[in-house]
Amino acid sequence: MNVQVDLTKPPLPGSVISVRHLSLKYGRGATGVLALSDISFSMADGEFIAVVGPSGCGKSTLLKVLAGLLPQTEGEVDLNGTPIRGPRRDIGVVFQTPVLFPWRTVLGNVMLPADVQGLDQEKMRRRALELIGMVGLGGFEQRYPRELSGGMQQRVGIVRALIHDPAILLMDEPFGALDAMTRENMNVELQRIWMERRKTVLFITHSTVEAVFLADRVIVLTPRPGKIGDEFSVELPRPRKLSVMNTEPFGAYVRRVRTALNPGGGGMD
Amino acid sequence: MSRGPGSFALRLLFIAALLGAWEWAVFYFQTPAYIVPAPSKIAYAMYNGIVTNLYVGHIGATISETLLGFVVGCALAFMLGTVVALSRTVEYYLYPIIIMFQAMPKVALVPLILVWFGLGLTSKVISAALVAFFPLMVNTIVGLHSADEDRVNLMRSLSASRWQIFRMLQLPNAMPYIFAGLEIAMIFALIGAIVAELISSERGLGMLMQSMSFTMDVAGQFSILFILSILGLILNGLVTLARRKVLFWDTSRDADASQQTSTSGEVL
Numbered sequence: 001m002n003v004q005v006d007l008t009k010p011p012l013p014g015s016v017i018s019v020r021h022l023s024l025k026y027g028r029g030a031t032g033v034l035a036l037s038d039i040s041f042s043m044a045d046g047e048f049i050a051v052v053g054p055s056g057c058g059k060s061t062l063l064k065v066l067a068g069l070l071p072q073t074e075g076e077v078d079l080n081g082t083p084i085r086g087p088r089r090d091i092g093v094v095f096q097t098p099v100l101f102p103w104r105t106v107l108g109n110v111m112l113p114a115d116v117q118g119l120d121q122e123k124m125r126r127r128a129l130e131l132i133g134m135v136g137l138g139g140f141e142q143r144y145p146r147e148l149s150g151g152m153q154q155r156v157g158i159v160r161a162l163i164h165d166p167a168i169l170l171m172d173e174p175f176g177a178l179d180a181m182t183r184e185n186m187n188v189e190l191q192r193i194w195m196e197r198r199k200t201v202l203f204i205t206h207s208t209v210e211a212v213f214l215a216d217r218v219i220v221l222t223p224r225p226g227k228i229g230d231e232f233s234v235e236l237p238r239p240r241k242l243s244v245m246n247t248e249p250f251g252a253y254v255r256r257v258r259t260a261l262n263p264g265g266g267g268m269d
Numbered sequence: 270m271s272r273g274p275g276s277f278a279l280r281l282l283f284i285a286a287l288l289g290a291w292e293w294a295v296f297y298f299q300t301p302a303y304i305v306p307a308p309s310k311i312a313y314a315m316y317n318g319i320v321t322n323l324y325v326g327h328i329g330a331t332i333s334e335t336l337l338g339f340v341v342g343c344a345l346a347f348m349l350g351t352v353v354a355l356s357r358t359v360e361y362y363l364y365p366i367i368i369m370f371q372a373m374p375k376v377a378l379v380p381l382i383l384v385w386f387g388l389g390l391t392s393k394v395i396s397a398a399l400v401a402f403f404p405l406m407v408n409t410i411v412g413l414h415s416a417d418e419d420r421v422n423l424m425r426s427l428s429a430s431r432w433q434i435f436r437m438l439q440l441p442n443a444m445p446y447i448f449a450g451l452e453i454a455m456i457f458a459l460i461g462a463i464v465a466e467l468i469s470s471e472r473g474l475g476m477l478m479q480s481m482s483f484t485m486d487v488a489g490q491f492s493i494l495f496i497l498s499i500l501g502l503i504l505n506g507l508v509t510l511a512r513r514k515v516l517f518w519d520t521s522r523d524a525d526a527s528q529q530t531s532t533s534g535e536v537l
Contacts, residue, residue: 067426087428099419103441103518115437116427144518164427 015042016168016200017066022075024061034225035061039075041219041231043168046198050215052205052257058226059204063172066202067093080167089117092161092199094171098153100145106132106156107141113164124163131159135193151182158193168200175210184242187213191239208257212250213240220260230260306488314488315495323477324496330472331462334390335504338397339458343451346402350409355435371407375400376464383469393465393473400461401454408450412443445519448512455504463497474500 022039025032035058043049053059064070065077068087077084079091092113100109107128114124132141135155145153154174161169174190175183187210194201194214205211211218215234222229234253236244244250288308294300295307302310318324353360353367379396386392416439424434466475474493481489 064422067422069422069425087426089428091426093423093426095419095423097419099417099423101420101438101441103444112423112437113427116424116429116433146518 016045016047016080017043017202018076018078019066020076022062022065022077023073024058024065024070025073036065036072037225037227039226039228041228043200043202046200048194048201048203048214048216049219050203050205050211050217051219051221052208052211052261053221053226053229054206054223054261057221057223059206059221060172062221062226063093063170063202063204066168067091067170089164090167092164092166092169094154094157094161094169094174096173096176098145098150098157100153100156102145105142105144106137106148109145109156110160110163112160117164119164128159128163131162132156134196135159135189149182150178151186154178154186155189158190162193162197162199166199168202171201171203173204173206176206183210188242190214195239208254208261209245211257212236212253213242213245218253218257220257222261229263230256232256303485303487306491310488311491311495314486315492318489318492324474324493327472327474327477328496328500330390331459331466331474332500334393334462334465334473335397335455335459337390337394338399338461339401339455341394342398342401342458343405343454345398346404346406346450346454347409347447350406351413353406354410354413354439367406371403375403376461379461379465379468383465388469388471393462393470396465397458397461400464401458404453404457405447405450408446408453409443412446412450413439415446416442444516448508448516452505452508452512455508456501459497459501459504 019042020040022036023034024036025034027033039062041049051059051062061070065072066079066084068084068091071085079088101112104112107125110128110132111121111124113119114121114128129141132138135158137152137155137159140148140152145156148156154177158171158174161171175186178186191214203211203214212234217231217233219228220230221227232253236249236253292307292309295305306314349363353363376396378399382395382399383392386395413435416434420438420442421434424438429437462473463475466473467479470476470479474497478490478493481487481493
């Protein structure tokens with residue numbers, strides 16, 4: 001079941017993210033809880049990786065380490081060849097909820113990273129307007145978040161993570177709070193944005209279908225402690241339509257994820 | 270709140286009926302005017318006071334004491350609240366003192382303030398500031414601490430400095446709490462000023478009320494109560510107006526404000 005690549009060798013040249021033997025423990029000593037154990041993988045430039053696993057498997061912890069919000073206990077994490085030792089300006093994060101500031105307009109929210117990092121206002125404003133148009137929110141620039149639907153708010157959250165042109169986009173179950181239909185539409189939308197911008201994306205989800213639909217490569221994380229249970233490439237042509245979910249190859253990938261998550265077959269004997 | 274075009278008229282009618290019942294009860298029970306005066310007597314006292322220009326100077330004195338006390342008290346409360354909210358060390362050492370002061374009825378300090386600062390404007394301003402101080406300080410601390418963890422993480426992930434997190438996130442996020450505190454502080458400042466005037470003063474509505482009490486002018490005292498209530502409404506309205514301007518984005522405004530008001534249960 002273990003598809004092991006030789007991960008002991010140094011990071012591949014051209015890889016944007018390189019994670020080697022990453023472990024993270026909450027608390028110290030015997031009472032400490034091991035949240036992540038010996039995680040190794042790398043991401044090529046422009047690659048879309050989905051990390052799928054059940055609640056509590058440490059997916060969000062992994063993302064926090066990559067975002068520099070949480071220091072790892074062991075192992076190394078490199079972004080473009082330099083170790084991540086704290087928050088970095090070349091990372092964009094999309095959270096589970098849109099995390100918009102209600103006192104800022106749509107444009108103001110998208111401009112937040114530019115304001116924080118003191119980037120060229122005029123240039124960033126043009127870019128923000130272009131990105132807002134790209135996700136179909138043209139005309140809503142001066143609206144406030146409370147005037148938008150949940151799906152529209154999350155699109156603002158995604159565009160905000162792109163404004164400062166980060167080297168990598170980290171997405172932590174960004175569509176988890178949306179209803180099933182909006183969620184599928186957002187998946188199609190995200191694929192379109194990704195194909196236009198070709199950002200390197202690490203996408204955390206607990207939905208096997210979402211993972212297979214979006215990703216070039218799927219990493220399955222099994223819980224307690226979070227370990228890589230399986231890792232495989234999804235060879236489905238792009239752009240993928242929602243109808244691809246009904247095809248046999250798609251079903252096979254989903255079954256593979258399910259098998260990795262439930263080694264005993266799942267359910268009661 | 271009106272539930273229909275007729276409800277405002279009904280409301281006026283209800284108040285008129287209450288006043289009528291009051292008038293009738295005073296007449297029927299032959300209540301002496303030095304205990305409970307009839308509304309007509311109060312209105313007459315009010316009219317007399319207005320034509321003899323009795324109130325204006327005193328209203329002016331009370332308003333200036335209240336507003337000065339409000340500004341001084343709120344400025345200090347905001348600064349100290351911010352320092353306490355941002356520094357764990359300061360919070361650790363000041364917290365017990367804050368709790369003790371909060372539990373103490375602040376108006377009990379007013380006689381001391383009068384001894385220390387005399388009978389003039391200063392003692393009234395300090396008294397008003399002292400009473401106004403705590404609700405705003407508590408709300409400032411709570412508001413600055415209330416920033417959502419995800420939002421803080423977002424700011425951190427953008428490598429925001431501590432000052433940027435304060436300016437761009439914590440402060441705007443605290444504004445609903447701060448305005449709820451300001452609304453209470455305004456009314457509290459009026460209370461602080463009036464209490465100081467009642468105890469000892471040369472001017473002001475509280476002093477006027479005290480002197481009327483010596484001459485058993487109960488109708489006059491009622492007329493001042495009425496003026497004070499109008500004054501409180503106007504002062505509170507000013508803060509509410511400012512809040513509507515600043516907090517246009519706060520959708521939960523009224524429900525929130527009343528909630529926050531009740532959380533800062535204060536001892537005057």
